[in-house]
Amino acid sequence: MNVTEKFTPQTWPEHPETATMEGKNKFIGFWLFLAGETVLFASLFATYLALKDSVPDASHPLAKDLFSLPLVFLMTMILLTSSLTSVYAIYHMRNYNFKKMQLWFAITVLLGASFLALEIYEFNHYVKEFGFTFGSSAFSSAYYTLVGTHGAHVTFGLGWITALIVRNAKRGLNLYNAPKYYVASLYWHFIDVVWVFIFTAVYLIGKVG
């Protein structure tokens, strides 16, 4: 099969991401990778919950002193919306509407970037205002490692989707790159789901627990 052949919306397969053997492999391989990522984040969550508020003495800030829910709520809304826009992008991919797909992925990237900017602001705020640095206590190490690993995933996702948008701008949509877009969107959803858990286990429990 010639993976670069041009299609029309009529001839375009209903599930372009799994229309080729390579696509099927990417699809299953990526889901498996996400299973591994789930265990990875589960380990980080366990570490965080074990070390939450575990500080050497009372001069160190605790979770309830640090977090401000309005900022985190804004971040959550932005990231959830970016997941929605990536769904729109995949919808247009299935309809062989390359321009709209690119547009929605670009919006996803912009939303992701603004989430990241807020997260950097948040970290900076903790360091400047509370002296809450990576090495100040076991609690701070666990917090920055969990939330920072998520942030690193967001950064990687932004680079990945941007690379796809730029790379394929002239090439258009075909069965070679459709699975690539699809797994990138899966990755983006995964990041979003992890954030929902961070929002709950770190910020909400941090404020009440």
Added chain:
Amino acid sequence: MSTVASKKGIGAFIWEYLTTVDHKKIAHLYLAAGGFFFLLGGLEAMFIRIQLMKPQNDFISEQLFNEVMTMHGTTMIFLAAMPLLFAYMNAVVPLQIGARDVAFPFMNALGFWLFFLGGIFLNLSWFLGGAPDAGWTSYASLSMRSEGHGIDFYLLGVQISGFGTLMSGINFLATIINMRAPGMSFMRMPMFTWTTFVASSLILLAFPPLTISVFLLMFDRLFGSKFFDVAMGGNTIIWEHFFWIFGHPEVYILILPAFGIFSEIVPTFSRKRLFGYSSMVFATILIGFLGFMVWAHHMFTTGLGNVANAIFAVATMAIAVPTGIKIFNWLFTMWGGNIKITVPMLWALGFIPSFVIGGVTGIMQAVAPLDYQLHDTYFIVAHFHYVIVGGVVFALFAAAHFYWPKMFGTQLSEKLGYWTFIFFFPGFHLTFFVQHFLGLMGMPRRVATFLPGQGLDAGNYISSIGAFLMFIGVVLLLINIVVTSVKNKKVANDPWGDGRTMEWALPSPPPYYNFKQTPLVRGLDTWWLEKMEGNKELPPAEPLKDIHMPNNSILPFIISSGLFIAAFGAMYSPLNVVGDGKPWGVPVLILGLGIMFGTMLLRSLLDDYGYYIPKEDLVDDEGKGGRAG
């Protein structure tokens, strides 16, 4: 492989192996690299046994003993046993399911190079200020206090090779799920494929906790975090939990493929189908599942409490049930079979009693109160060498003889193979059986020496004599490999004459595209079935057509090198606990990661559609065999 070298010169030969994405050549790489590390780990074992040969020996210093003992364990588990199993998985699994390659050939090469460079990085510690010295488990309470960079070499080396292992795991899962030939349903898969499948799932779910624990310790040692610093609120038990949440499934990652290898060998040389195939599959899955439920039996003495200890004790004992099913299935396969003794079959016969001994002592340790007595004694050392040597290493030797023809097109000498067995098998029992008693008499593990007159002298002496016998056995295997490769007498498709699974339908070694036409699978023991019906080849499932193949690539090597360079930068971070941070530490870390991510980006930006072998060329290949099978 030597034919390629003689035709194209050594440069082209090296380049071919640096860039290859062919699962059969990656199998050669894994075998060579894993074999190299196996010899290294073996030498380290000899150092240990020479040191412990007599009381108060001063063959090596205490510090060096700790390093040798740590590196022996780490090397054997991460760099020898697992890669050698990967060698046979790569060589055989795609052939057993009728696939032309694995699902992600590029990632397969990447996995190998990550493992290899991680292993090299770890072993560079010998030359750069001392090897890790906190045992292969590297408990945080101990490793945080280790001076020098040994532990950092351990962390970074294990991390890099762990990434490689994780990729290989995902790759085999996707391959087995997606790339099976028509008719190859799950319940027609050969047992080695099944065990590879389950072991790969364990890799997928067990390696991330290791990744995290290694990251946490790495952050503590190199970047100033406080996870394991009790004074700062840290908790060292977190390392123990994560290490064993990884570490216990890890032993099943090793032993399940070994079970798979024996489940191929026993029916082949009993000339009888595997007894209880379905129960074998069931037992494999159950062992894989229970493997995740028992990690705290390594931590009975940590003080988790009686309830936790009781639960984990019961779960551990439960694993004996599916393992027992397997042992009986092998015995019943041989029962009434027409048994032919060959070197692989000899190892299988030696494996069954040896492994049963290791299993029984395992159950003894599962009894938590007794474990308080056995913990950290030579009894434990004896137990896990009985399962890992008596199970995994025997399987590796068996598979070396069994699959050598399929991998290299020539057969290892049976005569020399018997001699390997004659030295290694008694040597193994001599070394480790007596260690049970040393342990019961109270000899602690990981000690550099012991005092005379405590009843430990004779046992240790016997144990060391056994180690020399094993050493001779391994040397004989090496001689066998050299002699066989020099003679290079070519063999046919099915050199054992009784091959049951599809790899034996292909020429030895198979052409680079494996199957000229994808085969049609008509039942379990596919090739045996066709032979019994008088067919000379597998029935094709498709007409002869162009074959799509992936391109070779140097990028996996470059990506791995980037991470290798980054590891050096990370080690000399200005925040490291050793206190010898260098200003170039962070820049080199960034440079290395830049090379890695840059190369990954390059891989994404470039079009790589692979190439086609036109079917006309395949018709000309008739002389080389490989029709449908």
